[in-house]
Amino acid sequence: MATTALSTVADTCAAAKRASRVLARTDTAVKDATLAAIAAALEERTAEILAANERDMRAAGDLGSALLDRLRLDAARIAAIAASVRQIAALPDPVGEVINGHRLPNGLDVRKVRVPLGVVAVVYEARPNVTIDAAALCLKSGNAIVLRGSSMAAHSNAALARIAAEAAGLPDGAVSLVAGGGREELAELATQRSTVDLIIPRGGEGLKQALQAVATVPVIYAASGNCHVYVDASADLERAEAIVLNAKTQRPGVCNAAETLLVHSAVAPAFLPRIVEALRGAGVLVRGDERAGALVDVEPADEEDWGREYLDLTLAVAVVDSVEEAIEHVGRYGSGHSEAIVTSDTASARAFQLGVDAACVYVNASTRFTDGGEFGMGAEIGNSTQKLHVRGPIGLRELCTYKYLIEGDGHVRS
Amino acid sequence: MATTALSTVADTCAAAKRASRVLARTDTAVKDATLAAIAAALEERTAEILAANERDMRAAGDLGSALLDRLRLDAARIAAIAASVRQIAALPDPVGEVINGHRLPNGLDVRKVRVPLGVVAVVYEARPNVTIDAAALCLKSGNAIVLRGSSMAAHSNAALARIAAEAAGLPDGAVSLVAGGGREELAELATQRSTVDLIIPRGGEGLKQALQAVATVPVIYAASGNCHVYVDASADLERAEAIVLNAKTQRPGVCNAAETLLVHSAVAPAFLPRIVEALRGAGVLVRGDERAGALVDVEPADEEDWGREYLDLTLAVAVVDSVEEAIEHVGRYGSGHSEAIVTSDTASARAFQLGVDAACVYVNASTRFTDGGEFGMGAEIGNSTQKLHVRGPIGLRELCTYKYLIEGDGHVRS
Numbered sequence: 035m036a037t038t039a040l041s042t043v044a045d046t047c048a049a050a051k052r053a054s055r056v057l058a059r060t061d062t063a064v065k066d067a068t069l070a071a072i073a074a075a076l077e078e079r080t081a082e083i084l085a086a087n088e089r090d091m092r093a094a095g096d097l098g099s100a101l102l103d104r105l106r107l108d109a110a111r112i113a114a115i116a117a118s119v120r121q122i123a124a125l126p127d128p129v130g131e132v133i134n135g136h137r138l139p140n141g142l143d144v145r146k147v148r149v150p151l152g153v154v155a156v157v158y159e160a161r162p163n164v165t166i167d168a169a170a171l172c173l174k175s176g177n178a179i180v181l182r183g184s185s186m187a188a189h190s191n192a193a194l195a196r197i198a199a200e201a202a203g204l205p206d207g208a209v210s211l212v213a214g215g216g217r218e219e220l221a222e223l224a225t226q227r228s229t230v231d232l233i234i235p236r237g238g239e240g241l242k243q244a245l246q247a248v249a250t251v252p253v254i255y256a257a258s259g260n261c262h263v264y265v266d267a268s269a270d271l272e273r274a275e276a277i278v279l280n281a282k283t284q285r286p287g288v289c290n291a292a293e294t295l296l297v298h299s300a301v302a303p304a305f306l307p308r309i310v311e312a313l314r315g316a317g318v319l320v321r322g323d324e325r326a327g328a329l330v331d332v333e334p335a336d337e338e339d340w341g342r343e344y345l346d347l348t349l350a351v352a353v354v355d356s357v358e359e360a361i362e363h364v365g366r367y368g369s370g371h372s373e374a375i376v377t378s379d380t381a382s383a384r385a386f387q388l389g390v391d392a393a394c395v396y397v398n399a400s401t402r403f404t405d406g407g408e409f410g411m412g413a414e415i416g417n418s419t420q421k422l423h424v425r426g427p428i429g430l431r432e433l434c435t436y437k438y439l440i441e442g443d444g445h446v447r448s
Numbered sequence: 449m450a451t452t453a454l455s456t457v458a459d460t461c462a463a464a465k466r467a468s469r470v471l472a473r474t475d476t477a478v479k480d481a482t483l484a485a486i487a488a489a490l491e492e493r494t495a496e497i498l499a500a501n502e503r504d505m506r507a508a509g510d511l512g513s514a515l516l517d518r519l520r521l522d523a524a525r526i527a528a529i530a531a532s533v534r535q536i537a538a539l540p541d542p543v544g545e546v547i548n549g550h551r552l553p554n555g556l557d558v559r560k561v562r563v564p565l566g567v568v569a570v571v572y573e574a575r576p577n578v579t580i581d582a583a584a585l586c587l588k589s590g591n592a593i594v595l596r597g598s599s600m601a602a603h604s605n606a607a608l609a610r611i612a613a614e615a616a617g618l619p620d621g622a623v624s625l626v627a628g629g630g631r632e633e634l635a636e637l638a639t640q641r642s643t644v645d646l647i648i649p650r651g652g653e654g655l656k657q658a659l660q661a662v663a664t665v666p667v668i669y670a671a672s673g674n675c676h677v678y679v680d681a682s683a684d685l686e687r688a689e690a691i692v693l694n695a696k697t698q699r700p701g702v703c704n705a706a707e708t709l710l711v712h713s714a715v716a717p718a719f720l721p722r723i724v725e726a727l728r729g730a731g732v733l734v735r736g737d738e739r740a741g742a743l744v745d746v747e748p749a750d751e752e753d754w755g756r757e758y759l760d761l762t763l764a765v766a767v768v769d770s771v772e773e774a775i776e777h778v779g780r781y782g783s784g785h786s787e788a789i790v791t792s793d794t795a796s797a798r799a800f801q802l803g804v805d806a807a808c809v810y811v812n813a814s815t816r817f818t819d820g821g822e823f824g825m826g827a828e829i830g831n832s833t834q835k836l837h838v839r840g841p842i843g844l845r846e847l848c849t850y851k852y853l854i855e856g857d858g859h860v861r862s
Contacts, residue, residue, distance in 0.1 A: 138822065252834070252835075252836045277860060280860035280861060284860070365469075383855075387853050388473055389469075389473070391563075391851075393851060397853075397854070397855045397856070399855070399856030403556060403854065403859070410550065410552060410558075421645055421666075421849035422646065422666045423837040437805075438823070440810045440813055440817065441797075441810075441813070442812045444684070444813070445812070445817070446690050446691060446693075448698075
């Protein structure tokens with residue numbers, strides 16, 4: 035019931051493993067009732083959460099307004115967290131879903147059935163809301179969760195994790211928070227092969243590299259995105275302008291925002307002046323290659339720009355001579371997240387979708403749609419740019435594995 | 449065209465990456481024609497393969513008959529390898545398969561489509577036939593393959609890889625063999641994160657541990673199996689006898705053979721004498737716990753027996769008092785491969801299938817059916833006991849990832 039702040043990391047993970055065996059067999063109705071209880075408790079105990087958050091905010095001092103804003107909770111934000119728990123409760127349960135099945139020629143019946151992974155560890159940075167979002171997704175998918183937040187949000191995270199762990203219907207150890215935000219705890223957590231089935235880091239490149247150096251537990255990197263929009267020779271330029279503006283400016287600080295614009299040389303003279311003016315109007319700094327610079331007055335881009343994820347109002351622009359050249363550029367510099375082509379030509383659309391190796395490849399739409407919620411998966415715990423297990427949004431199904439259930443009447447192999 | 453025996457590992461993998469981009473877009477008919485050409489070349493160039501194999505056999509000297517038998521090729525074995533290539537060619541192409549898809553409320557069309565992983569490295573031990581089996585599976589699934597065999601089979605593997613790589617229709621680098629069977633090459637191969645998408649080791653625990661120590665590339669362990677058969681109180685004992693005998697003796701040296709028999713105490717007095725006699729008749733050495741020893745005359749089993757994968761004609765036997773106790777035993781000692789219950793009771797069957805955390809859970813059938821061929825997947829490159837990406841047989845689909853293809857008409861996110 036209580037969170038396990040005093041246990042060692044190994045003890046915490048072992049308790050989570052025991053809890054996971056119970057959770058794997060917990061009915062959907064029971065899990066949903068538990069999530070409803072967590073949502074209600076968040077609202078009822080708002081004062082307790084805000085008091086804990088106030089301690090974190092005071093300790094943080096003047097770390098910069100962006101960071102403080104991520105750390106800060108208020109009644110409205112807690113209500114939003116509770117609402118998202120209720121949304122997750124309302125999603126279909128992925129556990130028990132028959133992925134496929136058939137009768138073999140010898141009469142054996144084989145079903146491939148979705149089951150929870152077991153214990154999922156989530157390692158995250160300042161945002162305390164991740165504590166509850168991640169816990170709700172793991173519980174709904176029948177997994178126990180071990181949380182390791184940043185020390186900066188220690189009091190907020192502890193209050194939130196305690197409320198989740200105390201919800202009626204949960205076995206001991208189903209939700210726990212590893213005390214201590216140090217690298218030692220991270221290394222210990224990342225090597226619990228016998229109890230932890232998966233680690234999902236939610237944070238920047240530093241966290242990713244720290245984990246890569248030590249993890250022996252499987253890791254899914256909810257990674258950053260260097261996303262491109264390519265405007266083809268045949269593009270409708272009005273549509274192209276709307277998509278580029280949306281992909282760059284609608285929320286520049288997220289992984290599915292565009293970082294580079296590629297423009298076909300046939301439309302560059304018409305499109306570049308127009309889009310650069312529109313981007314400037316939206317406060318975007320444009321950095322262009324030599325060919326772009328010959329058409330519009332922009333800062334010169336250098337080799338480094340093509341690989342950068344600005345995560346702010348900066349956009350790199352290059353001129354290319356074909357869809358193949360655009361695919362080549364994306365292949366060299368892209369991070370495999372979300373890539374878009376704007377075109378009216380079916381051959382270009384098909385070439386781009388087949389040739390670009392990324393989680394999400396768009397035709398005539400903004401890269402900003404890469405999101406579990408937008409894709410109808412209901413919620414996500416991050417976006418994967420790796421190829422194994424899950425690519426793109428990590429939703430409830432992706433927090434599961436499967437097993438084969440085989441039924442016979444005395445079948446033996448000959 | 450030629451294999452890349454003189455290149456460095458990094459160069460070989462980079463060439464494979466370039467080839468993978470071509471292979472990912474190669475039509476099924478072209479891939480199938482290439483596989484047919486490989487099968488024909490294996491038959492036509494049998495003398496060349498046998499001459500290379502003869503060099504390996506001479507160098508191997510007297511390494512033991514089992515090992516020499518694995519290393520040895522003859523005309524019949526080469527014909528069998530060619531036949532398996534033709535079987536793989538005849539399987540459905542997993543690439544391009546739409547896993548699911550739907551229209552979002554905003555009108556965007558989303559399809560989740562199967563695509564190749566890219567470059568798959570296969571690390572294997574003495575059996576030269578793996579060279580061609582693995583290459584055929586990777587090529588059919590649109591992947592380039594980098595092979596790293598054992599130095600003992602170097603000439604055989606080189607001859608086979610050369611024949612595959614020279615087949616018409618393949619881009620340079622599609623099939624390559626890393627020269628040198630040393631740990632340095634293994635470490636270099638296992639750290640080519642920018643070019644190798646997956647490593648599959650096919651070998652024993654030593655190879656697995658060597659890889660775990662160095663790999664930064666994702667690895668799927670085609671792991672060993674400590675499989676159990678549990679005979680429930682309600683089991684039909686004739687059926688139970690047939691299943692236990694089959695699971696233990698039909699092919700004892702493979703990963704889906706049974707290593708431990710669990711018998712419910714209610715049927716142990718009737719079943720144990722009968723099954724022990726039958727097992728002895730089949731040449732099986734039986735090691736039992738104290739309760740089994742009270743009913744039949746067997747060697748005493750110690751704690752170590754429960755965790756062992758004998759891979760030969762030895763079976764450990766324990767008596768349990770319930771299906772829950774059987775599930776608990778399997779949970780503690782099993783390797784998550786294949787587990788079977790023999791029962792006539794629906795409650796026991798359901799409890800065992802829900803409670804056992806393994807790739808394949810059988811009711812009234814032998815564990816020996818865990819196999820891509822048996823499951824109708826056509827062929828497999830191994831069996832996974834891990835939970836991420838693939839569990840159980842690794843077939844053509846499991847050698848793929850997916851991407852989302854999204855189509856709109858100017859959609860932007862609001």
